[in-house]
Amino acid sequence: MKIPPNTRRVLLIIAILLPLAGLFLFTAVRTGPLAPVPVTLAEVENQALTPALFGIGTVEARYRFKIGPTRTGRLATLTVDVGDAVKKGQQLGTLDPVDLDARIASQQSSLDALESHVSMARSRVAEAKAQQNYAANQLSRYRELLRSNAVLIRLAPGTDPDATADAIRRWKRLQVYTRAEMEQILIGKLxxxxxxxxxxxxxxxxxxxxxxxxxxxxxxxxxxxxxxxxxxxxxxxxxxxxxxxxxxxxxxxxxxxxxxxxxxxxxxxxxxxxxxxxxxxxxxxxxxxxxxxxxxxxxxxxxxxxxxxxxxxx
Amino acid sequence: MQPYGITIENLRKRYGDGPTAVEALKGVDMHVAPGEVVGLIGPSGSGKSTLLKALGAVIEPTAGRMTLGDRVIYDDGWKVRDLRALRRDLIGFVFQAPHLIPFLDITDNVALLPMLAGVSKRESRQRALALFETLDIAHRATAMPAQLSGGEQQRVAIARALVNRPPVILADEPTAPLDSERAIAVITTLNEMARRFDTAVIVVTHDEKIIPTFRRLYQIRDGRPLEQEITPHPPNSAAEPAAPR
Known part of the structure; x- marks a missing residue:
């Protein structure tokens, strides 16, 4: 006898679902709500009752605070334990300053270096200010020179005019003339x-x-x-x-x-x-x-x- | 004939030579006595100006003889070396225009002539002022020429002509720019001065209104003067010289 394909598919599904339904019923009857509740029978006795409470629990603090050191280090002593009451300002323990000195020394050297930088920067500022003043003076002087074309230098008594002139020539690459040369130029040319x-x-x-x-x-x-x-x-x-x-x-x-x-x-x-x-x-x-x-x-x-x-x- | 005054005898003047020569004066004879004023009239080109220039010693005649005052100045040649001094000392000139020096006052204008002759400035000015009194312009003695009227300027010119007391005055159209009244006044003044200073005066003129004021008139035609006596004098107050002031 030949079974049609649809029937065969239905039969296959039924064959799978039936065992599953049986497993479900067994579980529900033995361990589930439908399972039987064990009962202990005892004789009722008339006795006086003494009220008592017994229990086991965990005590927890109402507020929790995390504390910690501001610097890292090894804990040397701890004077309090869990559950101890502490007060404000109470020392809880001590830290062992394992590398603190080295760090202080390092920080000190850093501080020194920074201070030297500050000092250098200040001296640079002062130098820059001096340069600024010099530049401003030079600007003003060159403006004056632009207007006047020439600067008359009065020498202190006893100063050698030629030596001064040579110095100025080397210094600023300016044209310098002594009185004698200037007189010669003025008379001879201008x-x-x-x-x-x-x-x-x-x-x-x-x-x-x-x-x-x-x-x-x-x-x-x-x-x-x-x-x-x-x-x-x-x-x-x-x-x-x-x-x-x-x-x-x-x-x-x-x-x-x-x-x-x-x-x-x-x-x-x-x-x-x-x-x-x-x-x-x-x-x-x-x-x-x-x-x-x-x-x-x-x-x-x-x-x-x-x-x-x-x-x-x- | 008066001994002095102006005497001209056979005066000739020729311009140029050869066929183009022009004979401006063809033997002029003329005499003007001291104190006498004569007129000299004639058409243009007749020789009036040439005669006046010859008398004024600014052109040299070709021939003849001229006597000014008591000096023979020309006798077929100049007899005077310094013609400039001759003009300054012996001849007074009056012109059509006064020709006063504009930047000198009228006293200095007149005083200039005696000063040129070597007279001191003070004396020269005194002579000028005396003449101004005579000519009735003393009140304008410090005026500049431009401040005077035409008649007053001409009187200053007459004073300038008289200031060196020359024996001769030559007047060239002295009344041309003046009206009748002033013209006659100028001629009257010349008459007065001629009589007062015994000066011989020749007036060259075209001015019809003053012609009747001359006692004698020379009319030049073609280089020769024709003497003409004007008589009687017309009924003009200026014809008779006024009494000296």
Whole structure:
């Protein structure tokens, strides 16, 4: 007989479940709630009862605290035991300082090293501050130098200028000149160049001034040519006419000199570069003005002397 | 003929040479007595200015003879070495414009001439001030020329012409810029001064209004003067010289 596969599968499951169900029932009946409770029978006796309690238990503290040393070390003595009552501040035991000295020594050396570092750092700060001050001074000095271009050093009496100059040259690589060298430079170069420039300027100024004065005198003379002819006609000497023209030119020069001198004296302080004028310069300038005016009047005098007295008539 | 004054005889002046030569004066004869004022008129180019320049010793005549005051100054050649001194001492000039020196006051303008002749400045100024009194401009003695009117300036010019007491005054159009009244006043002044100082005065003029004031008039035509007596004098108060002040 052939059993269908589904039936076979059901039969297989039943075959597995049946033993399991039997095992469950046996266990429940023998050891489980369904198992029989053993009972001891005793005879009831009438006796007096004495109340008593007996038990075994564990005493536990209500609060627990963990204590420990702040430094590691070996425990040398312990004066308390479990369950002892202790008070605040009570010594519980002692620690054996096995490597404490070594550690103190090490810490001390570390401390010393750190202190030396602090000292070094302080000295570095001081040095840095000194350098800062020096740099600030140098900055200020170089700014001053930038403005002034040169620094004048006054030596203490008895100091050798050449030795000082050499030292400064090596020290700062600056150009150093002693008084003698500086005088040589000033006279030979700077002052000579300035003198040439001022001289050239003065020459141009003198030529221009002479041309202006000559033009003015010439114009004034030409405007009075008829009067000059009349003067010659009525018997005026040539030298008198020349003297009149010269007088006019010198008068112009004197006025110009006075105005120029007053203006120069009043305005000179307001100019960036001061040109020192000594009284000798004023005298020389005055003489130059007179000479320029005299030369400038020559053309006008020449024309005046050429005037024909006949021009006054007709 | 008066012994002094101006005397010109056969005065000639030729400009240039050869065919282009121009004869400006063709034998001028003329005499002006001391104290006399004569007019000299003529068209342009007639030779008036040439005659005046020759009389003023600023151009040299070609030939003839000239006497100023008591000095023969030209006789076919200059007879005076220093013509400048001659002009200064013997001739006074009055021009169309006063031509005063603008930067001198009028006293110094007049005093300049005697000073040029060597007179001291003080004396020169005194002479100038005396003339100003005569010419009625003493109150302006310290004025500058530009501060005076045209008539006053011309009176200063007359004072300048008179200050060296020259025997001769040459006046070139002295009234041209003035109005009639002032023109006649100037001529009147010249007449007065001529009489007062015995000066011979020649006035070159184109001014019609003063022509009747001359007693004698020379009219130059083509280099030759024609003397012309003006009579009678027109009824003009200025024709008769006013009494000296």
């Amino acid at each position: 002052i000579a160049t300035s003198a040439r420039q001022i001289g050239l300027f003065l020459i141009i100024l003198a030529i221009v001034s002479a041309a202006i004065v000559a033009f003015i005198i010439y114009t004034m003379t030409m405007a009075k040519i008829r009067e000059i002819a009349v003067l010659k006609l009525i018997g005026t000497r040539n030298r008198t006419i020349a003297a009149m023209i010269l007088q006019q030119a010198l008068g112009l020069g004197l006025i110009g000199f006075a105005v120029g001198k007053i203006i120069a004296t009043a305005w000179a302080p307001y100019f960036p570069k001061y040109v020192l004028l000594v009284p000798g310069d004023t005298v020389r300038g005055f003489i130059a003005v007179l000479v320029i005016c005299t030369l400038a009047s020559l053309l006008a005098i020449r024309i005046a002397l050429k005037v024909d007295p006949a021009e006054a008539i007709g």
